[in-house]
Amino acid sequence: MPILKADAAACQGYASCVIAADDYFDIDDDGLVVLLSTEVPEADRERVDRAARACPAAALRLEGA
Amino acid sequence: MTGDVVIVGASVAGVALARTLRSSGFTGRVRLVDRETEEPYDKPPLSKGRLEEPVRLLTRPEAERLGLELLLGVEATGLDTAARRLALSDGSRIGYGALVIATGVRARRSPWIGPGVHVLRTLADARALHADLAQGGDLVVVGAGFIGAEVASTAIDQGCRVTLVDPLTSPPARVVGQSVGDRILTWHERAGVNLRLGRVVEALDQLADGISVRLDDGEVLRADHVVVGIGAEVDVDWLAGSGLHLEDGIACDPHGRALGADDVGEGRVGEGRVGEGRVGEGQVFAAGDVARWAAADGAPGRRIEHWNSAQEQARCIAATLLDPERPQSPSAVPMVWSDQHGRTVQVLGAVDPGVEPRLVEDGDRLLALWDDGGRVTGAVSLGWPRGALAARRAIANGAAVTAVVDTVAPREAAR
């Protein structure tokens, strides 16, 4: 199953990922991305990959996608 | 040539388009043409902090895996929409089924050139600038737009002495309004950036040991490095005679179809089906910084020089190419960001800098909200990601200002 990874050091809290897929991403009070789930079923792959690519800080990766 | 998509400009918009075509199941031929010899890279990081390994938007191996043909180091030099042919700098001519022009803009040429004088648009520009900044010394930044302000912040972090010059007395106010703009200026002041606002650079002279920068009030600044950040301009001379409408970029309909080329493609759309590798034929689209999309109601639009918009326009074009019966228009809440002195500025939706917003503050963080009859239409967040997220959702849903205030600062009495 594709695995979602976030680079906390790169995240800038723009929350574009949250807007694109709020069932996988949230941000905490300091604006750091929080992954709500790291295993991405095939059915969500395209949507989550798109959300990851919407990150302006290139902080997100969907591996094995 | 059926289903053959050619994209000129392999950057934010072009790469997003190519990727979306593939992830949507398009199997036809896709070529990406770019004059850069570099593998496609992202631009926002070029002004934000130390220049590290560039963020690649697409690598050669990935392009190969996705079946995307990357033609790098090749410039598009002419377009014949009737023959559906693109002329390239290597002397070849290539045909296309659908053409997407995503050639961006270039840095406005500096009126002064010489050693130590920089503009910033490409990776090569960034490498030259950062090599200079690493030497320390005095930097003068001409133009305090977002990029100039980011460079000032980056340079002061690296130990340079920095002076920021701009003809406006509050450059950020032009985008975010006076009260929020003043707040951003205090970040520069606290970080130790010397501000010369309301001043115009009159002359730049090369000295034996640096550069002298003369301002309109007679002050002369000595610099080791100068960054001229005075905006960007479209670069569409190669499209002259193509029939496309070229007033401030490429004029398009609300779906990114370039005006002036539709007489060729119209009537043929609808043949395409996903997977068959057939798309709306002969059509020319434009996306990203170079494109001027009409509003949904057809009213002439403005060019948007923002990363999010470039991506979204690209995704709309991909969807329109694959299903021409249902052409797409952007629907996301516009978002621009800028990182300065360790804080993020986010501008969301429609911000009217001439109208004073409602301010919500929480210590150092600030959220400014613009509304229309009580419903949030635009917002600026200074260092407050959750505030920005709440505002972005509110703008999308047409929620009330009071609802946002309750979400982000329940204890705070709104002002």
Ligand SMILES: Cc1cc2nc3c(=O)[nH]c(=O)nc-3n(C[C@H](O)[C@H](O)[C@H](O)COP(=O)(O)OP(=O)(O)OC[C@H]3O[C@@H](n4cnc5c(N)ncnc54)[C@H](O)[C@@H]3O)c2cc1C
């Ligand atoms: C330093 C910097 C910082 C930025 N920071 C932010 C930010 O924080 N937030 C934000 O929202 N936006 C930011 N932007 C703007 C953002 O990067 C642009 O909106 C985005 O790059 C636009 O993408 P594009 O694909 O339309 O054009 P571009 O990225 O400009 O790419 C156009 C490509 O077309 C190629 N090309 C041009 N003409 C030809 C031709 N005739 N033949 C072949 N190839 C050609 C070019 O080589 C280039 O690779 C920043 C821009 C810069 C330069």
Ligand code: SF4
């Ligand atoms: S889009 Fe990227 S930078 Fe923004 S919150 Fe998500 S991971 Fe962080």
